[in-house]
Amino acid sequence: MASTPSLTLWYSPQASSIAPHILLLESGLQFELALAEVNMAQDGGFTGDFKAVNPKKRIPVLKFKDEIITEGSAIATMISSLAPDHKFFGETVLDAVRVYEWFNYLSGDVHGQAFGLAMRPSRAVEDPALQAAVREKALKNLKQEFTFIEGKLRSSGTSFAVGNSFTAADAYLFVLYRWAKGTIKTLEAESPYLSAWAGRMLERKAVRSALEVHTGV
Secondary structure, three states: OOOOOOEEEEEOOOOOOHHHHHHHHHHOOOOEEEEOOEOOOOOOOEOHHHHHHOOOOOOOEEEEOOEEEEOHHHHHHHHHHHOHHHOOOOOOHHHHHHHHHHHHHHHHHHHHHHHHHHHOHHHOOOOHHHHHHHHHHHHHHHHHHHHHHHHHHHHHOOOOOOOOOOOHHHHHHHHHHHHHHHHOOOHHHHOHHHHHHHHHHHOOHHHHHHHHHHHOO
16 A cells, blocks of 8 residues: 655645645545634744745745645646545646636735735835825726626536636635725625536535635634
């Protein structure tokens, strides 16, 4: 019998590390969680111990045996390779392409540019007088992006982001949807397909279990 993979996921509550946590729970793989300690008085927020693990000062981080893996799509690919029966990147090559397509859009446009600049406009401009305008533009972009996502789900006619089965794209989209609900107050009313999809996600035990860790609820 093959030995159980040695996996550790570094996470921070309510952060994008919820997505790989969901995948690990779905996979049935054995893993450990490690809390990335945050001290906002320090540069980058994370403590020195975590910055030694990932000098990028970003979570999530997955340790596989002696290898440190960063970036959400890379971590999802690693988890998928260890649990191939779960089809986290779909059934076909085209499905996998679509999952990566979602990851690129969500990590770049939605997470990095919209949420990133809305929460930390100083990443774009150092002058405090200009930061309010950066935040306003980022929030406008965020609303447009979720309008696009709603339309994409509606036109696809499928139950999940890629086809009718859960994939890694759903785990990441779920995190960003939760963030967006707290930012765009009309999101649920204006996005019936997205809201119905989120309801299906909450029916999954792995999703609820991950939220218990990250939110305490």
